[in-house]
Amino acid sequence: MHRNANFIKDTLPHAHIEGTLPQSINFSIDSRTVTPGDLFVALRGQKVDGHEFIKDALEKGAYGFIVSHEKLDLARAQCAHIKGPWCIISVADPFNALIELARTWRAQFNIPVIGITGSIGKTSTKQTLAHIMDCAHKRYIVSAGNQNTLLGAALTLLKIRSEHELAIIEMGISKRGEMAQLARLVQPTTAIITGVGHSHMEGLGSICDIAQEKRDIFKYFKEDSIGIVNGDNPLLASVGYMHPVIKFGTKTINQVQARKIQISSDRTTFILKLYRQKFTVNLLDCHEGRIFHTLASIAAAHLIGIPIATVLSSLEKLPVVAGRYERRAITSGGYIINDSYNASPESMKAALLALEKIDTFNIKGAVLGDMKELGVNSAFWHRQLGRFLRKVPSLAFVILVGDMVKWTRKTMPVNIQVFMAKNWEEAVALLQPLLTRDCVVLVKGSRSVALDQLVNTFAPAIPDKIITKPIEPML
Template sequence: MVNVTVRDILKATGGELLSGNEDTELLDICTDSRKIKAGDLFVPLLGEKVDSHIFIDKAMEVGAATLTSEHDGIVESDKAYIRVDNTRDALQDIGLYIRKRYDDMPYIGVTGSVGKTTTREMITAAISTSKRCFHTKENRNSQVGVPVTLSELDKGYEAAVIEMGISEPGEMERLSRMVMPSICVVTIIGVAHIEHMGSKENIRNEKLKIASHMKEGGIMLLNGDDPLLNEVKGRIDYKTITFGCGEENDFRATDIVAKQGHTYFKCLHDGESVDVCLATMGRHNVRNALAAIAVAYLLGIPMEVASEGFKDFYGIRQRVLKLEGRYTIIDDAYNASPDSMRAAIDVLCDYKCEGRKIAVLGDMFELGENSRKYHRELGEYIRDKKIDEVVVVGKDSMEIKKAIDECPDSYCKAYSFSDNEEVSIYLMAIMKPEDVVLIKGSNGMKLNEVVNILMN
């Protein structure tokens, strides 16, 4: 935080100072008790397992100020101790307070079931060709992460790109209240968190609430290739612009070619055409790049200039690891959903190699009571693809194997293993030079263990 004092925190939260000095300057917001340092403002939150109020004494001992919603009395300390009604609400009030200080630049809010982080980084890369751009770091896109991100705003930035993620109803309105975006980007509507949301339509409607606090004259950018998003164009109360590969989109891609780990395409808009090269693969990344070019264009940056920002962009979560004299690993083990799984399978299919193509797939989490159905549908999608082997691990992923096995005409063979160690032993026994293996599953499946074993 820059030029933020205890007095500012009191103004933002309406809190009561129980000890300390209003003029004390604060450096950073900290919500993790393991990382508290002198000068921080510690915000204890109620978690699923632990109420972080138990770490307040530790915070004050190391020289941090702290919020509390569980103490009313005056405290004998020279460190600031501020009583608020609810620490999470107070954190969000602080984020909004600091956001309002820097209201003279555009804020781009990015959401969607898949592709938020990659699109955020591509937008940042496109804008950064011409402007100093602030953006969300890591995966801080939640009701806790967004206000912490906003607290790091500073003078000198000309645009801000804020990732906004949700997992249950009601969250997006709270995020939009803090960010107050002038441009909203929605990447795709999938089934991630459907167990909390009920249906894809509910997910879409919640995602669209990103515009609930959009600034006057704001613009919504939608993936026009997504039927659920395309159907709302013209039916919502703000200007909408679409991007995608379909001919009806405002920003669209043609002549898409995948070659040697890169993707080439033409971006068309309003009679203009620009050749674009991405150092990443996949049609999904073409759409992400279109969104980035569209945002930059709306900020006055020519498409040709914006596309230059992708030259050194190699992706966020998906890594292509070429092991010299051995095989190639497409490491996408960070997370998984039906949409991102299909996109990763398409990347594997498009990858040019002399050897075999192998997919190692783990369970997709948070799909609710229809989880087995979504895994089965993925297997039905894969069995028509030119993939040599599919290796599955996890209870629900067995449905992928079953769907492949039930099709006698399937190109690929499917195998199942009980844990990551068995998968690794099998792969090390069968992998040959020029083979390519995709490794993907939800983070909880810990398929990064397989990646590490294959690399070492």
């Protein structure tokens, strides 16, 4: 299938088109990554306007532009000196035009499309499932990085080609109504809800409201569509669905179960019960969340017919997802556990429990930042975090970063040495003298606290993002 002039004209009948449309069309929204022949879509963001980068896109070889009607003269002026063919497509709203193009393009494909959402573990589940597809030699398209918004999903869908056998789309929301919009665009044939927790509460409301929004991923299911949900989560397991559902988790009610779980310093072992079959699974990770990411991925892989032997083999060398409990060596010795991508009460507890499970004689510390978007209950959850630290008795010191963590300090155990920092820069200065070759430090906080900057200051990224052997205890 090709995106040609007729595709543009049929999808955007009210667009004003000047110049010559290309025979094959690719889209770009970032002037820095434009490749020759792309159509640059000038989007207005909160801070920048893509129309200001039309010239930059031309210099990178853009064939033409999708612009708003009021910016047509600006685009004309930039194209006036082009000697070769070019085109300008002006529309009422370039963002809506791009979404409509993606929706139309998606409708042309009859392949499995797996949508993934949840309060915790979307990206890790996506990466695990993609890794299984790699090992099964499947040709697929997957959401890049954290492109899980309406725009991100549209860009991913527009990359689908006739050779692809399936698509894996991450779907994240922060406001009410967003999941229905995403589901209408993506039209998943299978959808996973990894779990429901306390995140984005300012925009989504109570945890019951969050669950309801997440379940809207099934809104446009067809008769043969199948949902995959966390069966350990009552807000997902106790609901009646209009379509078949596969449940995963540790409880016996689930069709895909993890039984006899054993978690040590550097690995997790459990018995996988896949309907009536049983298998041994070994994961080179001590984070309990990895079990649920794995189960959800196994359920999806099973649905599309991946042999269980291939699945089990792939789990022995899972990808390390940047910023999600990612171990990085400190240049001076020891380790930082980079879990700085985001934070919620549930993910904070899981990361701290995983830190406690690490068997080492070395000093353990943590840099914990604010958990954002918890709404009116923010102070409560930060106080709960302080109380929870009693379950991490091996913790020697904590650096609290931000504003809301002042409530965490009030409820912390008295035996933990505590430091306060307003931002990541202050935290760097506080952490520097505490780092020794005999330490392991967990770094976790909401994305806006920017603790990834602290991590990068002390520990370069791991070049190889696949775990192929166990990480030995630091004795």
